[in-house]
Amino acid sequence: MLGTELQVERRRLLDRTERSGRRARPNGALWLPSLLLALVVFAPHALAQSRDEEFLAVLGELGDASFLDKEHIVERLSRSGHPSTRAVLTAFLEDRLYVRAKDRKIVIVKSMDDGVAPFDLVDPVSLQDAGSGARDEVTRIGTNNRLRKLLKTTVARFDLSSPDPAVKLAAVQEMLRDLDQASIALLGGRAGVETDAAVKEEIETGLALAALDGGDPRARLDAVATLARRLRPQVRNRLAGVLEKGADGNFVEPDEKVRQAAAAAVRRIDRSRALYAGVETLFFGLSVGSVLVLVAIGLAITFGVMGVINMAHGELMMLGAYTTYVVQLAMPRHIGLSILVAIPAAFLVAGLAGVIVERTIIRFLYGRPLETLLATFGVSLVLQQSVRSLFSANNRSVETPPWMSGTLQLNDALAITFNRLYIVIFTLIVFAILLVVLKRTRLGLDIRAVSQNRAMAQAMGIRTGWVDAMTFGLGSGIAGIAGVALSQFTNVGPNLGQAYIIDSFMVVVFGGVGNLWGTLVGGMSMGVVNQLLEPYAGAVLAKIFVLVALILFIQRWPRGLFPQTGRAAESQ
Amino acid sequence: MNRTQRFLTLWPLAAVLAVPGAALAQETIKIGVLHSLSGTMAISETTLKDTIMMLVDQQNRKGGLLGRKLEAVVVDPASNWPLFAEKARQLLEKDKVAVVFGCWTSVSRKSVLPVFEKDNGLLFYPVQYEGEESSKNVIYTGAAPNQQAIPAVDYLMKDVGVKRWVLEGTDYVYPRTTNKILEAYLKARGVKAEDISINYTPFGHADWQARVAAIKKFGSAGRKTAVVSTINGDANVPFYKELGNQKVSAEDIPVVAFSVGEEELSGVDTRPLVGHLAAWNYFESINTPANKAFIDQWHAYIKKPKRTTNDPMEAHYIGFNLWVKAVEKAHSTDVEKVLAALPGLEVPNLTGGVAKLLPNHHITKPVYLGEVRADGQFDVVWKTNGTMPGDAWSDYLPGSKDIEADWVTLKCGNYNTKTKVCSGQSYK
Numbered sequence A: 001m002l003g004t005e006l007q008v009e010r011r012r013l014l015d016r017t018e019r020s021g022r023r024a025r026p027n028g029a030l031w032l033p034s035l036l037l038a039l040v041v042f043a044p045h046a047l048a049q050s051r052d053e054e055f056l057a058v059l060g061e062l063g064d065a066s067f068l069d070k071e072h073i074v075e076r077l078s079r080s081g082h083p084s085t086r087a088v089l090t091a092f093l094e095d096r097l098y099v100r101a102k103d104r105k106i107v108i109v110k111s112m113d114d115g116v117a118p119f120d121l122v123d124p125v126s127l128q129d130a131g132s133g134a135r136d137e138v139t140r141i142g143t144n145n146r147l148r149k150l151l152k153t154t155v156a157r158f159d160l161s162s163p164d165p166a167v168k169l170a171a172v173q174e175m176l177r178d179l180d181q182a183s184i185a186l187l188g189g190r191a192g193v194e195t196d197a198a199v200k201e202e203i204e205t206g207l208a209l210a211a212l213d214g215g216d217p218r219a220r221l222d223a224v225a226t227l228a229r230r231l232r233p234q235v236r237n238r239l240a241g242v243l244e245k246g247a248d249g250n251f252v253e254p255d256e257k258v259r260q261a262a263a264a265a266v267r268r269i270d271r272s273r274a275l276y277a278g279v280e281t282l283f284f285g286l287s288v289g290s291v292l293v294l295v296a297i298g299l300a301i302t303f304g305v306m307g308v309i310n311m312a313h314g315e316l317m318m319l320g321a322y323t324t325y326v327v328q329l330a331m332p333r334h335i336g337l338s339i340l341v342a343i344p345a346a347f348l349v350a351g352l353a354g355v356i357v358e359r360t361i362i363r364f365l366y367g368r369p370l371e372t373l374l375a376t377f378g379v380s381l382v383l384q385q386s387v388r389s390l391f392s393a394n395n396r397s398v399e400t401p402p403w404m405s406g407t408l409q410l411n412d413a414l415a416i417t418f419n420r421l422y423i424v425i426f427t428l429i430v431f432a433i434l435l436v437v438l439k440r441t442r443l444g445l446d447i448r449a450v451s452q453n454r455a456m457a458q459a460m461g462i463r464t465g466w467v468d469a470m471t472f473g474l475g476s477g478i479a480g481i482a483g484v485a486l487s488q489f490t491n492v493g494p495n496l497g498q499a500y501i502i503d504s505f506m507v508v509v510f511g512g513v514g515n516l517w518g519t520l521v522g523g524m525s526m527g528v529v530n531q532l533l534e535p536y537a538g539a540v541l542a543k544i545f546v547l548v549a550l551i552l553f554i555q556r557w558p559r560g561l562f563p564q565t566g567r568a569a570e571s572q
Numbered sequence B: 001m002n003r004t005q006r007f008l009t010l011w012p013l014a015a016v017l018a019v020p021g022a023a024l025a026q027e028t029i030k031i032g033v034l035h036s037l038s039g040t041m042a043i044s045e046t047t048l049k050d051t052i053m054m055l056v057d058q059q060n061r062k063g064g065l066l067g068r069k070l071e072a073v074v075v076d077p078a079s080n081w082p083l084f085a086e087k088a089r090q091l092l093e094k095d096k097v098a099v100v101f102g103c104w105t106s107v108s109r110k111s112v113l114p115v116f117e118k119d120n121g122l123l124f125y126p127v128q129y130e131g132e133e134s135s136k137n138v139i140y141t142g143a144a145p146n147q148q149a150i151p152a153v154d155y156l157m158k159d160v161g162v163k164r165w166v167l168e169g170t171d172y173v174y175p176r177t178t179n180k181i182l183e184a185y186l187k188a189r190g191v192k193a194e195d196i197s198i199n200y201t202p203f204g205h206a207d208w209q210a211r212v213a214a215i216k217k218f219g220s221a222g223r224k225t226a227v228v229s230t231i232n233g234d235a236n237v238p239f240y241k242e243l244g245n246q247k248v249s250a251e252d253i254p255v256v257a258f259s260v261g262e263e264e265l266s267g268v269d270t271r272p273l274v275g276h277l278a279a280w281n282y283f284e285s286i287n288t289p290a291n292k293a294f295i296d297q298w299h300a301y302i303k304k305p306k307r308t309t310n311d312p313m314e315a316h317y318i319g320f321n322l323w324v325k326a327v328e329k330a331h332s333t334d335v336e337k338v339l340a341a342l343p344g345l346e347v348p349n350l351t352g353g354v355a356k357l358l359p360n361h362h363i364t365k366p367v368y369l370g371e372v373r374a375d376g377q378f379d380v381v382w383k384t385n386g387t388m389p390g391d392a393w394s395d396y397l398p399g400s401k402d403i404e405a406d407w408v409t410l411k412c413g414n415y416n417t418k419t420k421v422c423s424g425q426s427y428k
Helices: A002-024 A028-064 A067-079 A085-093 A145-159 A165-177 A181-191 A197-211 A217-227 A233-242 A256-305 A313-330 A335-360 A369-391 A418-440 A442-452 A454-459 A464-486 A498-511 A516-556 A567-571 B002-027 B042-061 B081-094 B106-119 B149-160 B173-188 B209-218 B233-245 B289-302 B311-330 B335-341
Strands: A097-100 A106-109 A119-122 A129-133 A138-140 A407-411 A414-417 B029-034 B070-075 B099-102 B123-125 B138-140 B164-170 B196-201 B225-230 B255-257 B277-280 B346-348 B354-356 B368-372 B378-383 B403-406 B412-416
Touching: A028 A067, A028 A097, A028 A106, A067 A085, A067 A145, A085 A097, A085 A106, A085 A145, A145 A165, A145 A181, A165 A181, A165 A197, A181 A197, A197 A217, A197 A233, A217 A233, A217 A256, A233 A256, A256 A313, A256 A414, A256 A418, A256 A442, A256 A464, A256 A498, A256 A516, A256 B209, A313 A335, A313 A369, A313 A464, A313 A498, A335 A369, A335 A464, A407 A418, A414 A418, A418 A442, A418 A464, A418 A516, A442 A454, A442 A464, A454 A464, A498 A516, A516 B196, A516 B209, B029 B042, B029 B081, B042 B070, B042 B099, B042 B233, B042 B289, B042 B311, B070 B081, B081 B099, B081 B106, B099 B311, B106 B123, B106 B138, B106 B173, B123 B311, B138 B311, B149 B173, B149 B225, B149 B277, B149 B368, B164 B173, B164 B209, B173 B196, B173 B225, B196 B209, B209 B225, B209 B233, B277 B378, B289 B311, B311 B335, B311 B346
Parallel strands: B029 B070, B029 B099, B099 B123, B123 B138, B164 B196, B164 B225, B225 B255, B255 B277
Antiparallel strands: A097 A106, A097 A138, A106 A119, A119 A129, A407 A414, B277 B368, B346 B354, B368 B378, B403 B412
16 A cells, blocks of 8 residues: 555656756757666666656755645655655754755755854765855755654654664654554554564554554454553543544444443543642642752851841842853853853852951841841842943843753653752752751851850850851852852843842741751742642742741741750840 | 124124034934833843934934934833833923833833823834724834734634644733733634633743643643743743743644744744744844845944844834834924824835834734744744734724724724724823
């Protein structure tokens, strides 16, 4: 069936080539005899040559085709059997197929960049280098969504016999998105010889989906049994389709047993998907919570441990985010590495800014919270304005390194984005390091001593002024690190800090002032509650609900989740 | 005697010295520029300020207007809506500007509207908006819903076969009104209520993971789903980043945006976004001689060869030229005279058509749908035949079906054709 179709198509292709071939050659009369001669003298070579010519002719039509025509051309190319087909279609999909203005010849551009240098061209038939072309001499052959979908499916058919299992898997998955007869036939052919388990499973899914349309109830029942173990939404929808009634009032599926099996399968898939959706929401909550913890944890030190109401905390995060931007400017060729460099850099920049602010302003205001609040608010405005003058008021674009984009596909129902996964891990690492610093180092001991009893600590020979500066620097540095993380999620602009300052105070107060564990638990639970509410209430209402709940909580337990106990707490 | 003589000889000199100064001070025509240069909207509005500065500069090189030089007065309302009204008052009452080019968000336009109507100023508003308004003192050079939203939805419904719709917007007047119109329009076209999902997020929303996951879920019901995005400002950057991260591909769930153009995409890695759509009345990639000349002028003025042009810039280009033409026709910069001269004027747009100012203070525009390319530009995949006249009052909302705006014969921006009453957005 497919074979005949191919043959017919091939004949049509040949016809067209012949016609266009004659048109193209001024010396049409000589063409046929010379071809015959070539056939006699060197038949295999000539065959290849004629195949090249028909391929080139079909390709040539792309130059002035409409989107609909292009779809037909792609289909014809895919059936031509020419060895360059896959390369040409891949180039087309990647926007690298161009038409040259002077001779209307189709060329492939080797690689795309934003520069102005001439393109390196590749001949679409021989796939050999074909010199270079200035950018205004060639015009890109445009694609649209439908065409790209067709191209993806077509390229996937070629990839089905690739030696790389990952390519094969992607190819089968691409074909499953929109199954047609040609794909089913290819999958059927592949099923017998495929050895890779994952690819085999996906092929089975495809064949089972196709078998649902078959005439044999037994085969349909088997197909339902296979599909019941899958989680793809396409499978679920296809099975749900089995249960529907047609326009005439009868069930689409005549067999009662198949319907029952399908109904059970749909229920099973729905149950699994609901479970994974719950896991996903929980993960979303944890990732939002991680951002909250990260932005609040520096404040947990400056506000929680030292008792300084630092309104410039948000701006210290902004400094961290801008440090990331500057680091990326300094190393444009190593974006992947830039984030790792930015973390210590941001810690130093924000930490230094913190120490300067503490030494020049805050230390004169200890014990006067209202003045501290006003002074640090002033500092925040100064920092915002200096960044605005230095970098302009517009947002800066911080690039996401390749290893942070994309998703970790756990199964067909659950995918976790890498950037969120990393932020959860990163927050936990920062938290752990901070705990170690506070509990296991000399600086931590000093910090705790000074915060618990300043006079006594001073009497024991601790330089309290130096400890204050270091503590504030530590909290500020952590804020800078939070800024690096934020630069990956939100816009880096002068107002970055303002969006997070309220959140960070909320987390610290909710968790219990002066308690790092409180900040962790408080931030995480606020994130989870927010994400649980958001699907039902919307982003705005969810935030309001969280705020109201927080106010009620603070009314009842003013010292937060983990109140500090002991004499030090009483005296505060 | 001697002294008098000296005094008399000095007189002409003094006159010579004094006159040019006085003439110069009198001669400049002041043009107000009311665009946010900081805050959440700065990403979009700064470019428009630069556009007007460039147009003023060009006009001055051509010898100014009515023999007088133009002078731009720039203020920064800082994405702060009440501040827009204050700055507008400052421009109109203190600086006495002849015309103001400004505003982006509808909330800022609504905020300055009473000021312009009280002081009888003239505002050229360059951004696509939700309609349902026609003021005597505002010229709307951006698209009304029938020049952007409705054609875009039509394209998705007919050419792409979309059956389920997510209307995703920022929480303020433009998205809410546009979505109300779109919802009414979709329902009139037979789309069921359960196939429409409407959601709003605040300005500057940064955490999109739950929303994008919800869109994915809504789109997995087996029927073609599209997202109509009226998300505005810098919230778009994390939104598109999240779409890319969660692999929402345009072939499965296309997102068509009404507020995202070349400028907004310039800060985003567009490779995962290829194929998502935007509906505008202008794209930088449209190849016409006028557009090429405009882009070259822009690059020469801004001195950055990579800066993009976009739709609201073209609207300012059209608006500025309309105003210049009206001033030349009226031989005056007086607002009343210019307003009388404006309706019916025609200026060429950049994509090869003509923008005509209609009596309802809207203009005729072509509509284009573009798909995002890997380089952040758009490929036009669909366009209207010729231009569409802007309709101030939507035909799809029950309240505004019978309302008409006409500042030439009816002298009213809100005339009910059934009750024959002029009300609301009218100037007495």
